[in-house]
Amino acid sequence: MRPVRRPDRMLPWAVGLLAGVLALGPALGRGYVLRYDMVFVPEPSLTTVLRGADGFPRAIPSDAVVAALSALVPGDVVQAAALLCVFTVGGAGAARLLSRPVGGAGHAASAAAGVAYVWNPFVAERLLLGQWAMLLGYAGLPWVVGAVVRLGSTGGVAGFAGLLRALIPAAVGGFSSVVLTALTAGPVALFPRARAAGAGGGSPRSPRAGAPEAGEGGEPPETSDPPVADGRSGKSVPSWVAGGPRGRVAVTGLLLLALLLVSLPWLLPSLASGAGTDPAGVAAFAARPDTPFGAVGSLFLLGGVWNSGAVPAGYGEPVTATLRLALCLVALAGWVWWLRRDRPGFGFGLSVAAGAGFGIALLGTTEPGRAVLAWLVGLWPGFGPLRDGQLYVAPLALVQALGFGAAVRWVARGGRPGRFEAGGDTASRGSAGVRGRSAWWLGVTVFAVFLPLMVLPGLVWGAGGRLVPVDYPREWLRARDAVAADDRPGAVLVLPWSAYRGLDWSGEPVVVLDPATKLFDRRTLWNDDLRVGVPDGGTVVVAGEDARAREVARALETDPATGLPDTGDPEDLAGLLGGLGVRYVMVSAPIDNEFLLRAPGVSAVVEGPGMSLFRVNDQHVKADKGRGTGLEVTGGLVTVGAIVWSVARSGSSLVLQRSGFRARPGARKEIPK
Amino acid sequence: MIKVIAACVIGAALAGGFTVVATQLATESTATAEPVNETLYNYGDR
Numbered sequence: 001m002r003p004v005r006r007p008d009r010m011l012p013w014a015v016g017l018l019a020g021v022l023a024l025g026p027a028l029g030r031g032y033v034l035r036y037d038m039v040f041v042p043e044p045s046l047t048t049v050l051r052g053a054d055g056f057p058r059a060i061p062s063d064a065v066v067a068a069l070s071a072l073v074p075g076d077v078v079q080a081a082a083l084l085c086v087f088t089v090g091g092a093g094a095a096r097l098l099s100r101p102v103g104g105a106g107h108a109a110s111a112a113a114g115v116a117y118v119w120n121p122f123v124a125e126r127l128l129l130g131q132w133a134m135l136l137g138y139a140g141l142p143w144v145v146g147a148v149v150r151l152g153s154t155g156g157v158a159g160f161a162g163l164l165r166a167l168i169p170a171a172v173g174g175f176s177s178v179v180l181t182a183l184t185a186g187p188v189a190l191f192p193r194a195r196a197a198g199a200g201g202g203s204p205r206s207p208r209a210g211a212p213e214a215g216e217g218g219e220p221p222e223t224s225d226p227p228v229a230d231g232r233s234g235k236s237v238p239s240w241v242a243g244g245p246r247g248r249v250a251v252t253g254l255l256l257l258a259l260l261l262v263s264l265p266w267l268l269p270s271l272a273s274g275a276g277t278d279p280a281g282v283a284a285f286a287a288r289p290d291t292p293f294g295a296v297g298s299l300f301l302l303g304g305v306w307n308s309g310a311v312p313a314g315y316g317e318p319v320t321a322t323l324r325l326a327l328c329l330v331a332l333a334g335w336v337w338w339l340r341r342d343r344p345g346f347g348f349g350l351s352v353a354a355g356a357g358f359g360i361a362l363l364g365t366t367e368p369g370r371a372v373l374a375w376l377v378g379l380w381p382g383f384g385p386l387r388d389g390q391l392y393v394a395p396l397a398l399v400q401a402l403g404f405g406a407a408v409r410w411v412a413r414g415g416r417p418g419r420f421e422a423g424g425d426t427a428s429r430g431s432a433g434v435r436g437r438s439a440w441w442l443g444v445t446v447f448a449v450f451l452p453l454m455v456l457p458g459l460v461w462g463a464g465g466r467l468v469p470v471d472y473p474r475e476w477l478r479a480r481d482a483v484a485a486d487d488r489p490g491a492v493l494v495l496p497w498s499a500y501r502g503l504d505w506s507g508e509p510v511v512v513l514d515p516a517t518k519l520f521d522r523r524t525l526w527n528d529d530l531r532v533g534v535p536d537g538g539t540v541v542v543a544g545e546d547a548r549a550r551e552v553a554r555a556l557e558t559d560p561a562t563g564l565p566d567t568g569d570p571e572d573l574a575g576l577l578g579g580l581g582v583r584y585v586m587v588s589a590p591i592d593n594e595f596l597l598r599a600p601g602v603s604a605v606v607e608g609p610g611m612s613l614f615r616v617n618d619q620h621v622k623a624d625k626g627r628g629t630g631l632e633v634t635g636g637l638v639t640v641g642a643i644v645w646s647v648a649r650s651g652s653s654l655v656l657q658r659s660g661f662r663a664r665p666g667a668r669k670e671i672p673k
Numbered sequence: 674m675i676k677v678i679a680a681c682v683i684g685a686a687l688a689g690g691f692t693v694v695a696t697q698l699a700t701e702s703t704a705t706a707e708p709v710n711e712t713l714y715n716y717g718d719r
Contacts, residue, residue: 129717307716308717308719309718313699314699314701317699439680440680442684445684446684446685446688447684447685447688449688455695457695457696458696460692498713500715511714511715511717531713531715531716533715533718535719561713
């Protein structure tokens with residue numbers, strides 16, 4: 001096997017980066033992209049993020065990481081980098097999980113897998129829903145799968161450190177990311193399979209091929225635990241498989257330990273919060289058909305998000321949906337072909353994960369399934385993440401991406417079968433294969449690599465202009481500064497009493513979580529109930545989790561139709577707000593706020609088009625009920641310490657590649673075969 | 674070598690052309706419209 005050259009090593013990263021630039025386009029410019037759950041603000045307060053609310057800490061640790069980075073660079077740059085990371089890390093991970101980027105066919109297969117993994121309805125819909133933190137975890141899935149294979153093959157401290165490094169995106173992403181990672185990597189750890197000798201994709205004999213993170217790791221070669229040869233079958237059996245049930249339990253246990261370590265920042269406060277999850281969310285967030293193929297077909301196509309506003313333009317049309325269906329079927333055929341031919345170590349486990357995830361996603365599409373989910377959520381709030389069923393097609397997305405890459409590989413070789421290069425015994429054939437192909441086949445192969453873009457054009461260039469950066473109006477920044485300049489305690493109440501706004505700062509209305517909920521450096525009280533419109537014209541309200549917000553709602557008796565408080569006598573308003581610990585009232589929508597202007601004890605601080613900030617006079621305000629941040633900080637320190645150790649263990653990280661790396665004789669990185 | 678480069682360029686150009694055409698068709702179709710002029714906005718509509 002010839003060593004992987006530096007340009008070849010960079011190819012997967014370049015594929016992901018190019019896909020990201022094409023998808024995000026204008027969103028990478030200066031300004032803040034605001035859409036549904038994606039809210040970035042200038043100079044967010046780390047302390048306020050850590051203090052959080054009284055429900056589940058959903059914004060931890062993603063918002064905490066953003067706040068920490070925003071202290072170094074502008075917040076909009078942090079946002080652009082985070083979004084680009086989703087595509088770059090995800091594309092590179094899938095590309096490298098498939099095969100070594102050697103030879104023309106290897107290049108094409110890697111590029112195809114990388115493109116397919118980050119250019120599909122799942123990524124597009126979750127991006128349009130603003131769930132960037134979850135997508136970070138999604139981007140890390142192929143790295144974690146590779147790391148589990150590597151851990152199973154080599155074991156030891158080095159393998160565990162590699163796994164922790166691969167979990168960095170999930171650690172930043174928070175609970176949804178970790179749940180997805182556990183679903184994907186768990187079966188891979190539990191159901192390893194002996195791979196065909198010389199095959200790629202998770203090859204324990206070739207860490208670079210099977211374990212993407214291993215390529216940048218620093219484990220010395222002596223830590224490697226070569227696979228056990230199976231003389232009868234000729235298969236390459238990793239120690240993890242050869243170890244039988246004990247080996248699998250050990251790898252699974254280490255995976256769970258690693259997941260626990262990266263979950264501490266949100267897990268500890270969640271367990272201590274005592275918050276509940278409303279089972280009404282099961283019906284509200286169940287997968288729905290967004291193609292002509294029903295809910296099952298839509299989920300198979302990796303779409304089916306609950307929110308019709310998050311569907312890419314043109315995706316649900318019969319022609320594009322049919323083309324997408326054909327692509328998915330080809331990808332699945334490619335996956336089966338690859339499993340049968342090369343038997344990658346993670347193949348069976350990943351298939352199990354994809355099947356299980358698809359099953360969970362389907363649960364919410366049937367009445368009995370919804371009843372089961374509602375019962376589970378009522379039983380224990382920890383089952384709450386199961387409400388959003390489409391989330392769990394993520395492992396299937398990885399399967400389809402790798403299968404698509406395998407199919408392109410087949411095309412690149414002109415339909416001639418052959419193993420991937422990782423095993424070495426076919427390396428020369430792989431590189432020579434394309435050289436020997438006609439230019440016609442090469443053109444077809446390049447065309448095929450871009451097929452995912454062609455069948456999902458709604459993601460191109462800021463999702464067809466739906467991801468547009470905007471600047472915060474001056475009045476909003478003045479309001480933030482006015483609150484920051486006041487060192488007296490007291491929370492900010494956000495009105496109208498509804499979480500989402502229709503901001504038109506870019507000229508087009510965009511539904512977004514009210515940025516006022518994250519703008520200020522103190523506790524913000526806002527309605528975290530989620531209203532979801534249903535096809536019959538009605539609305540389902542999923543109760544929020546912030547206990548203090550519920551207290552405020554009861555006291556203000558807000559009108560559900562207007563979101564304004566029904567306080568009766570304006571004379572009482574200041575006392576009422578002060579009694580709730582409210583120092584400021586941010587009215588962040590163009591509504592009639594006469595009731596505030598007429599209230600004695602309340603004065604306007606900033607007024608602008610579509611927003612106003614009011615201050616409650618000092619004598620009315622009771623001291624803010626501060627909440628400790630001990631659990632978040634303790635959990636965060638343990639997690640950060642573990643990640644720092646894992647990076648220091650190898651002197652590298654998931655993302656950073658050592659430039660100018662030279663393979664030393666016997667070095668694990670570039671083991672010639 | 675020239676043949677290889679030409680094949681790559683043609684393949685990529687064809688793919689790019691198809692993508693541009695599909696993008697225009699997709700944006701014209703506007704499968705979903707953003708809600709406007711509401712007093713209170715839903716988190717989303719199914």
